[in-house]
Amino acid sequence: xxxxxxxxxxxxxxxxxxxxxxxxxxxxxxxxxxxxxxxxxxxxxxxxxxxxxxxxxxxxxxxxxxxxxxxxxxxxxxxxxxxxxxxxxxxxxxxxxxxxxxxxxxxxxxxxxxxxxxxxxxxxxxxxxxxxxxxxxxxxxxxxxxxxxxxxxxxxxxxxxxxxxxxxxxxxxxxxxxxxxxxxxxxxxxxxxxxxxxxxxxxxxxxxxxxxxxxxxxxxxxxxxxxxxxxxxxxxxxxxxxxxxxxxxxxxxxxxxxxxxxxxxxxxxxxxxxxxxxxxxxxxxxxxxxxxxxxxxxxxxxxxxxxxxxxxxxxxxxxxxxxxxxxxxxxxxxxxxxxxxxxxxxxxxxxxxxxxxxxxxxxxxxxxxxxxxxxxxxxxxxxxxxxxxxxxxxxxxxxxxxxxxxxxxxxxxxxxxxxxxxxxxxxxxxxxxxxxxxxxxxxxxxxxxxxxxxxxxxxxxxxxxxxxxxxxxxxxxxxxxxxxxxxxxxxxxxxxxxxxxxxxxxxxxxxxxxxxxxxxxxxxxxxxxxxxxxxxxxxxxxxxxxxxxxxxxxxxxxxxxxxxxxxxxxxxxxxxxxxxxxxxxxxxxxxxxxxxxxxxxxxxxxxxxxxxxxxxxxxxxxxxxxxxxxxxxxxxxxx
Numbered sequence: 001x002x003x004x005x006x007x008x009x010x011x012x013x014x015x016x017x018x019x020x021x022x023x024x025x026x027x028x029x030x031x032x033x034x035x036x037x038x039x040x041x042x043x044x045x046x047x048x049x050x051x052x053x054x055x056x057x058x059x060x061x062x063x064x065x066x067x068x069x070x071x072x073x074x075x076x077x078x079x080x081x082x083x084x085x086x087x088x089x090x091x092x093x094x095x096x097x098x099x100x101x102x103x104x105x106x107x108x109x110x111x112x113x114x115x116x117x118x119x120x121x122x123x124x125x126x127x128x129x130x131x132x133x134x135x136x137x138x139x140x141x142x143x144x145x146x147x148x149x150x151x152x153x154x155x156x157x158x159x160x161x162x163x164x165x166x167x168x169x170x171x172x173x174x175x176x177x178x179x180x181x182x183x184x185x186x187x188x189x190x191x192x193x194x195x196x197x198x199x200x201x202x203x204x205x206x207x208x209x210x211x212x213x214x215x216x217x218x219x220x221x222x223x224x225x226x227x228x229x230x231x232x233x234x235x236x237x238x239x240x241x242x243x244x245x246x247x248x249x250x251x252x253x254x255x256x257x258x259x260x261x262x263x264x265x266x267x268x269x270x271x272x273x274x275x276x277x278x279x280x281x282x283x284x285x286x287x288x289x290x291x292x293x294x295x296x297x298x299x300x301x302x303x304x305x306x307x308x309x310x311x312x313x314x315x316x317x318x319x320x321x322x323x324x325x326x327x328x329x330x331x332x333x334x335x336x337x338x339x340x341x342x343x344x345x346x347x348x349x350x351x352x353x354x355x356x357x358x359x360x361x362x363x364x365x366x367x368x369x370x371x372x373x374x375x376x377x378x379x380x381x382x383x384x385x386x387x388x389x390x391x392x393x394x395x396x397x398x399x400x401x402x403x404x405x406x407x408x409x410x411x412x413x414x415x416x417x418x419x420x421x422x423x424x425x426x427x428x429x430x431x432x433x434x435x436x437x438x439x440x441x442x443x444x445x446x447x448x449x450x451x452x453x454x455x456x457x458x459x460x461x462x463x464x465x466x467x468x469x470x471x472x473x474x475x476x477x478x479x480x481x482x483x484x485x486x487x488x489x490x491x492x493x494x495x496x497x498x499x500x501x502x503x504x505x506x507x508x509x510x511x512x513x514x515x516x517x518x519x520x521x522x523x524x525x526x527x528x529x530x531x532x533x534x535x536x537x538x539x540x541x542x543x544x545x546x547x548x549x550x551x552x553x554x555x556x557x558x559x560x561x562x563x564x565x566x567x568x569x570x571x572x573x574x575x576x577x578x579x580x581x582x583x584x585x586x587x588x589x590x591x592x593x594x595x596x597x598x599x600x601x602x603x604x605x606x607x608x609x610x611x612x613x614x615x616x617x618x619x620x621x622x623x624x625x626x627x628x629x630x631x632x633x634x635x636x637x638x639x
Contacts, residue, residue, distance in 0.1 A: 011065040011197050014189040018058030021182050025051035032106040041107075045180030048103040050117050053079050053125055054186050057132065061190070064136040072136040076129040083125030090119040120155050121179045124187045127152045131194050141197065149194025155179075156187035300398040303386075304333045308349055311393065320379075320400045322372035333396075338370040369398065377402045436465045489527050494561050494570075495520040497530075501537045502559075505545055514548055515556040516541075524561055526568050528635065532612050539609040540572040540631050548576040549628075567618075568635045575628035587622055609633075 028036075029048040037044055046054075056079055060072035085096045099115035117125075131148035135141065159179045179187075294301055300317030304310055310328045318325055321336055328335070334345040369379045380399040385392060443458040495518060502516050541557065548555045552575055561570045579587065588610040609631075610620040618635035 008065060011061060011193050014193045015058040015061035017189050018054045018186045021186055022051045022054035029103055037107040044107060046182040047115050047117050050121060050183060053082055057128060060132055069136050073133050076133045080126055080129040083122045086117050086122035087119055118179045121183050124152050124155055128190050145194055149191045152187050153191025153195060156184045156191060159184040160188060303393050303395045306392050308332045308334060308346060336369055338368050338376045341367060378405050436462045490530050492526050492528055492530055492533055494524045495522050497534060498537055498559050501541050505541055511545055514545060517558045519558060520561040528616055532616055535612050536609060536633055544572055544574040563637055566637055568637045570633040571630055573630040578629050
């Protein structure tokens with residue numbers, strides 16, 4: 001419960017008390033129970049008009065507490081006028097006719113005039129109605145309201161204490177016209193909420209105000225006692241002390257001494273409260289700063305008790321595991337662990353409490369975590385033991401290392417790929433060079449012998465070797481360029497690009513007998529990296545041409561492109577040789593020639609195809625057909 005809500009309830013309680021007392025007294029006056037009035041006349045000390053005024057004041061306080069302004073302000077105006085007229089009757093000795101205007105008292109309990117309220121009651125009605133009027137209009141507390149409530153409480157508290165100790169002047173300012181006990185209780189409740197409900201706006205503190213209220217009430221009672229004794233001495237010519245100073249001298253000394261003591265106490269209370277407020281403010285600021293640091297930490301931070309129950313989590317922890325903080329707090333932390341950690345956690349905590357042997361606490365290690373969706377992931381966990389207020393809690397710092405692990409695995413795979421690439425490249429580069437050197441020696445001998453026909457065949461073989469070497473070097477350059485080249489995105493007309501790639505294959509053997517169909521819609525355009533996309537299309541088409549079936553009567557290649565499930569899908573389908581099932585796992589790997597007797601390529605074409613697609617954020621995959629193959633590229637749909 002917040003402090004603001006607590007004081008709001010105090011306002012409601014004070015308003016309800018005034019309404020309850022006012023309605024009860026109104027009902028008594030209207031019922032006219034003569035026997036009850038004869039036996040207990042003090043019950044009728046609150047007059048009928050005063051009872052109605054308290055009902056109005058209580059209702060206005062409740063309405064103002066709910067945020068209303070105009071209605072409670074209008075309700076309080078007649079109460080203020082009633083108090084002012086009642087006080088004027090005492091001050092100027094007049095009869096304004098308001099005492100019996102609404103109800104003529106059926107019983108006289110010995111007041112100065114039937115139905116007339118006491119001057120202190122009238123004064124308090126004026127003070128309370130004015131203070132509540134200001135609160136209703138301004139919707140906040142201020143120094144004027146505190147001062148009015150302060151005065152009201154002192155007058156009412158003095159009357160209540162006067163009833164308790166038999167000091168008549170405390171509630172009976174004018175003989176036979178007193179503030180009733182019921183009225184004093186209502187005014188005390190109203191004064192308290194006026195003073196304490198929201199005084200921070202005035203710059204004062206509740207403890208200081210409480211001390212000042214106590215001192216003022218005490219000094220007022222002493223002064224009234226002093227006045228009462230002085231009146232008795234004057235009226236009857238007696239003294240209450242045998243010493244020369246008399247009672248008034250004794251009371252004067254008591255007032256001075258007690259006032260000094262109370263003043264020193266209040267000063268100390270004020271200084272102490274200011275110091276405590278500064279310390280509380282510093283502590284709150286420190287906690288807020290610490291909470292901000294923890295909540296904005298990149299790593300997850302979770303605290304648990306000795307039984308493994310989660311006490312707190314920070315925002316990073318909820319982000320890492322996918323739970324809301326309310327789903328974790330109060331539950332066992334093993335909910336964040338997969339097996340075998342899940343089943344062993346409670347036993348580990350119990351063993352640590354018993355033996356003190358730590359496996360993770362104070363050490364830290366890599367473990368696995370479990371997210372809300374059930375997936376597991378690697379994380380780094382560091383746990384520290386904290387002894388707080390005679391108990392023990394454990395603070396854990398968790399870091400999701402999925403990205404790092406994926407990067408490490410990718411680095412391992414890249415290094416292995418690089419080693420294989422270096423070995424196979426050096427081997428495939430050396431092979432045609434070594435063969436050509438051998439053929440060159442044979443050619444030299446043939447030239448010396450004049451065998452020109454055989455020399456021509458040797459030169460053709462060397463030309464094929466150098467073409468293989470050039471093709472390999474071109475593929476190596478393509479792989480390197482795809483890894484290193486940075487290129488801006490641009491619009492690509494797919495149909496035109498496919499047509500240009502098909503025209504560029506005219507130098508390949510048997511290409512003229514293959515029917516290449518371009519089914520790409522003319523309006524289909526994407527935004528991507530043009531050079532890399534050209535490499536993809538070129539490799540897909542050249543691969544289909546190289547591995548066409550020479551025995552097929554009508555060899556064909558169909559190229560299609562369309563948008564599918566938020567992606568662009570490019571397919572190249574042929575009725576060629578296809579991929580043997582036993583070799584399909586080797587697709588898209590380096591230097592894998594799946595039909596070595598049909599083509600003498602470098603074995604890098606499909607590898608380049610997949611790596612280029614991945615560099616564009618897509619992927620490549622293969623589908624076997626009843627006759628032939630279908631290679632598919634899926635890329636992000638950049639329109």
